[in-house]
Amino acid sequence: MKKSTPNIITLTTDFGLSDAYVASMKGVILSINPGVTLVDITHNIPPQDVRAAAFLLHTSHTFFPDGAIHLAVVDPGVGTSRRPIALVTPHATFVAPDNGILSYMVAGATRPAVSPTGLDFKLRETKLPAGITAFHLNNLDFWRHPVSHTFHGRDIFAPVAAHLSLGVPLDKIGEPIPSLFIFTVPHPQSQPDGSVMGHIQHIDSFGNLISDIKVEDIMLGKTEKKTEIEIEVRGQKITGICRLYAEGKGFVAIIGSSGYLEIALKNGNASKKLESKVGDSFTLTHGQIK
């Protein structure tokens, strides 16, 4: 059976909404595929913050239909030798610079056995796991010409995504490559004293502190006795995990909508109150677990 052509392109950039850069990309896409559905993930990524873009793409792409094309352009090295790439998973296609912005897509399958100490966003060339393929987008026929040195989003990534949405096969648009440059995605570590050391990996616009600790990290080999869990972030201790924001008072620990443990401040901004930043540690102790 013929696979139907995907017809959704999402856009994630650090271009903001006050200039016409995003609109120019959309114009290029619609010039190639007038029938495509365009969806903004966000354009308010802090300038050049590849890591933040990687996180938001990670937590949102799974909600789109299979075959959606995700265009992500946070590209401090635009015009340098970093490659324009496409990454294909069983569920989606990503079009982006090879600068770590797709780290979560690759790392999901290649999480290192030994945890690093603290957060480390250094790029490492990493072989792709089974089931994931990548392409170097080097066929100039699918670029817009002349190619600006400073705006590959408009001249390379947008037209390539548009051609993909029309069903052009990736092996016509680029060449298969076996590895990408990715950073190690944040994840928690067990400590000798039995506690779990995680990190803030994102702070959302409500000021909620989203850690890298998942439900399975909390429960791992422990009896489920939620009220005894104690979390410490920036000197603030929080006891127990609430089911709802509305349930607690003051600081609240909760399993957020992406499955990560997060800290919120009831009727306030936890991040401002704690003066916290991405990378701050998140310590989890289980009290008197039997």
Added chain:
Amino acid sequence: MKKSTPNIITLTTDFGLSDAYVASMKGVILSINPGVTLVDITHNIPPQDVRAAAFLLHTSHTFFPDGAIHLAVVDPGVGTSRRPIALVTPHATFVAPDNGILSYMVAGATRPAVSPTGLDFKLRETKLPAGITAFHLNNLDFWRHPVSHTFHGRDIFAPVAAHLSLGVPLDKIGEPIPSLFIFTVPHPQSQPDGSVMGHIQHIDSFGNLISDIKVEDIMLGKTEKKTEIEIEVRGQKITGICRLYAEGKGFVAIIGSSGYLEIALKNGNASKKLESKVGDSFTLTHGQIK
């Protein structure tokens, strides 16, 4: 004749545009109905400001085609017992939490005979007027699973709106309910001295002060002699109502685009200048009306 399936979903939230929460909702909707047209009303509602969302929904939904579906998620009580609901008027369908966000839709038909003193946003269970029906969205088959405790926008409201846009009848998705929880929408009161006491019910991003006083409240039983009307807001007196922003100087009173009397500051921000807030009184005296 078969009624055609509506195919527009609008979105109103307090999620902002810097995270991927809105995009996740759109992904869920497009996964169910890839052909739907999505339109953002706004996502910049101040966090948890149900009243502001209610006002903006009120002033914009009438401009959409009949049968449009309006999804509104400002939901401080997410995960508590407040019900997910749908409200059907002759012109539109609303999908939202039962927390007052649809007050204007219901109150249009149920405006109390006796005016309350000042603004009061307390929720009161209110029987629906004729011509309006409501449903408790309690059929889990139309939800996304697993349902996050903290993000019903994505897991309940978005999928329900998407199914509605495909033409699924509401009585399959929920159960009819006779009443909703709404607040009394702001409206002006006649004073013993013949003046009209209104209130600021919204401040827009230009700093314009939008009152709850409509043309019919001004003219009621009076001869039309516009230049003699005097308005007082935060100690500032404004005489006469201008037809255009460009007409006046300094503070200008004008009938705004939603039909409410509003105060603007020529080449400035009236709200900042007057240090005003929603709920401040707006007094209207008619001078020497004959």
Added chain:
Amino acid sequence: MKKSTPNIITLTTDFGLSDAYVASMKGVILSINPGVTLVDITHNIPPQDVRAAAFLLHTSHTFFPDGAIHLAVVDPGVGTSRRPIALVTPHATFVAPDNGILSYMVAGATRPAVSPTGLDFKLRETKLPAGITAFHLNNLDFWRHPVSHTFHGRDIFAPVAAHLSLGVPLDKIGEPIPSLFIFTVPHPQSQPDGSVMGHIQHIDSFGNLISDIKVEDIMLGKTEKKTEIEIEVRGQKITGICRLYAEGKGFVAIIGSSGYLEIALKNGNASKKLESKVGDSFTLTHGQIK
């Protein structure tokens, strides 16, 4: 051969994204043409900054498919005698107030032979060049009624754009007019000492200073010896033009994605650092050109 009906409408306004004004316009458009594709250029034009809107429309509209309709509503004179107009070029149709917002579209063909001194945004009635036609949108049948005095975007421009997107010919919607009110678009001047005096014509949200100097202005009659070019802005001297943002250090001069010479600050905001504003001069000297 019948020309196909264009089906894209872009929107450029100063309404911001915190109110429902943009959504109301979209609702009106979709009520008339439910199948149209709507694309936001930007809604974050500074309040009433017609010039900024003109620039962003200028640099983005060329990336849209031929026949796209561009709706631009920055309209400080709403309700006054300024005319609602449409402008038709070989590639696009613009719908806007006749207040200079389309200056770049007309001025591209009518650039004055003698350069003015400094920037001058005074409106002058200007005869249209060959190949461009304009219409006064005065047929009330294509407006939304009642027409608000303060929101022609919703009641005149949006419905007209929607009818145009359905293929209604412009001579039914308005009457041909031979001239429009435009300002002289910024452009550089040769100085007696051989230098080129340009201006900052836009500052983007990264703080990049975009001049009115194009590649052809730099090279004009000079041997190409890029490294010797010297630029001075607000007392800051920059030598040479880089190919990429990533290439330089500190302040970097670069040919930006719209073809204009611009100044960026590596890992910083050039505009804030130099306390610059639109209109500041941009002096280009060619050093020892042979």
